[in-house]
Amino acid sequence: MKGKGEGGKARGEEGFPLVKLVDVHKVYKLGEVEVHALRGVNLEVERGEFVAIVGPSGSGKSTLLNMIGAMDRPTKGQVFIEGQDITKMSDKERAKLRLEKIGFVFQQYHLIPWLPAIKSVEIPLMIAGVPPKERRKRAEALLHEVGLGDRMWHKPSELSGGEQQRVAIARALANEPEILLADEPTGNLDTKTGAEIVKLIRRLNEEKGVTCIIVTHDLEVAAAARRVLYLRDGRIVRGQPLAAKVGKEKALRPEEEGEGA
Template structure:
């Protein structure tokens, strides 16, 4: 489902070069739940952004569901992100002026789904994450855990086969974090969604089928 082949990522900041990834090779099978763990600055978020086509490698290849991303145009990369990948971040990135329902509908608007179909799916997704009674609430009327559940529902709007999670419980208390992780695990087990989770929290290892440890841009254990 996901393959990185000899991937390097170098950021240039003025006269300096930061080598974020140094020859990473990684395969993630369809339906796997992989946790990528490492300290701050280890390269784990960079790795996730390359998988999510939010950034491009300096060298090497990133293949997503058979598509070599280095061969795709910007338009094709946008479509790949839209159709194949759902994102959940530590920051919820909900649009404050929209209701929970409207936030979940948004990815379907970009895909051209009709109003009636996207509203029906958004309602179903919010019910699935336990927010069936909060369709009309705006983000500032929801708790952090509830906002993250809206973000999960939004990530699933276009039924992506891949879910990328960057510290999804980082801003949540223990109880809310468990609710969020239980939902993500259920999606993996019941729907076969491939999950790649980036975290520095060792307690989240229990949700993964496999743990990849990265340090200084290099995978040290898999």
């Protein structure tokens, strides 16, 4: 994991932001109906940032995350990762990018039921061609990192929801990605456990320099980020840092100040 630790911001060697979206639109067709999930989104995320994307259901949050993560293609517009236009990449090139540069954490964990935690973390390492001994060493280190050093050989059914999400985070970090994308990572967790997961993600951002982009509808979760973007009807209506001089309620209710660009 490269970049500037302690939540700092740094541009790449070529001066590009880590993530850049230019006039991104996404239209889905449902029979005769067109659904405009994203409407002209422009966004830059610097290396080492921790950004939260908030908004109501149907606002386009998950679609936006899928664009950043090379999981979907825009109907119009461009998406750049480290200055590379990923909209022009082949499916094979995009898969390689995801494997090497991007880690994903989902609300549903997506763990294989019959695999113990350590085997789940080893999966992306195996796909990347990492030798078995190195895979095991790295997986063990990551599980210790997320606080599961004593639960490595437990299967999902033997782990709590919070523990399963920690396994998912360790798996997402296996190939030392530049970007960690988390889609409602606390959605299936109680308040206390969710707060612990958010604290873990923030620590990874501050200490490891991992660029974190988190989608959530929970304002308390968003408050952990250093910058909050508010999405409504497929548009970013406001984005601002969470600073000590700005009250949390003001920072998280940008619509009250009028729509921004």
